Amino acid sequence: MSMLSGHASTTQPACLGFCGRTLLLGNHSEDVATATSTSDSTFSRCGPCSFGYRSNAASICESCDNPLQPYDWMYLLFVALLPLLLHMQFIRTARKYCRTRYYEVSEYLCVVLENVIACVIAVLIYPPRFSFFLNGCEKTGIKEWYPACYNPRIGYTKTMRCTYEVVFPLYSITFIHHIILIAAILILRSTLYCVLLYKAYNGKPFYSAIVSVPLLAVIHSIFSGVIFYSFPYILLIGSLWAMCLHLALEGKRPLKEMIVRLVTSPTHWVFLSITMLMLSFGVIALITPLEIAYRWTLLCVVPVPFIFYLLTIPFSNPTTTMRLS
Structure with a gap:
């Protein structure tokens, strides 16, 4: 393939945008007459690459056979956690009906x-099929998530359509996940409601889950590139906000009483554990691409916000603040 790529790059100019040339085997294609020829193969005109392929520096469509990077896996995990946490929150808000x-x-x-x-x-x-590994394309920037915005214009009049999944499989696998999730909700949750929760539970979590999945798919279709490069910060801000809100809902309590309440309540244990895990996940996703020594020691800052909140509870009471001043 490297010899063919080099030959094509020397005989034909590079394609514009994300367009590429596809290797055609045989001489039965209608594009062969105008394609770049070699002794045993031909290349098509510039156009969109097939599913699972992307154009390289020589404008040749190559298969995406590179294993996903750890950051890519963490992005997929973040996408999978969004509906999970959202649906759990729907159940939590409907607790009074249980x-x-x-x-x-x-x-x-x-x-x-x-x-x-x-x-x-x-x-x-996804390839390699029937395994828990994923291959994908190399990514260099946010514009690769929006190839439709970079279709080249020939002579400022004709637009060459070269829209395809440049960031394979990170864009399409999310939609597949959401489709399967909706099917699983319709089958499993409906069965649970009919068999166990019949006339004993409110159906709001079910309907909220059904509506939320398409909304998440729409958000992904528009903001996927932005989310890919900013999800560690979303995790950090979201987990800190959730932790502070949860603790603030406990009201103004003395420090000792607050600690006893948090330690003895399973609900607080579960919620704070989830927020701590999300905060740790955000820190790991943030430091993984960094090439610095002792970067994993930054995980020590994860419990700092929780400890800081508990220690500053006495100073959050207006009467205490006025007395100290």
Whole structure:
């Protein structure tokens, strides 16, 4: 392929935008008459690459056979966690309609199962198929997420359509995950409601989950490139906001009483554990691309916001602040 790429690059000018030339085997294509020829193969005109391919520096469409980088896997994990956490929040807000904790826990487990099934199937159907590894294309910038905005114009009059998935498979696999997730919700959650939660639970979490998945797909279709490069900051800000809001809802309590309440309540334990994990995830995603020594020591800052909040509780009371001043 390297010899063919070099030959094509010397006999034909590079394609514009993200367009590329496809290697055609045989002489039965209608593009052969105008294609670049070699002894055993031909190259098509400039155009969009096939699914799972992208153009290289020589404007030749090459298969995306590079293993995904750790940052890419963390982005996919972030995309998978969004509906999971959102659907859990829907269940939490509907807690007042639940008769017993048993029904609530059963729906939490169903939500986890739905998302696990969607993630596993989505990964297995992408190359290399039926394995828990993914191959993809190399990425260099945010513009590769929006190839439709970079279609070349020939003579300022004709637009050459070269829109395809340049960042394969990060863009399309999210839609596959959402489609499988909707199917899993319709099957598993409906079965759970009909068998176990019939007339015993409110259906708002189910309908909210069904509506939220298409909305997440629309957001991904528009802001996927922005989210890819900013999701560590989204995790950091979101987890800090959720932690502060959760602790603030406990009201103005003395430090000792607040600690006892947090330690003895399973609900607080679970919620704070999730926020700590999300905060750790954001820090890991942020420092993974960095090539600095002892970068993993930055994980020590994860519990700092929680400790800082507890230590500053006495100073958040206006009467205490006025007395100290």
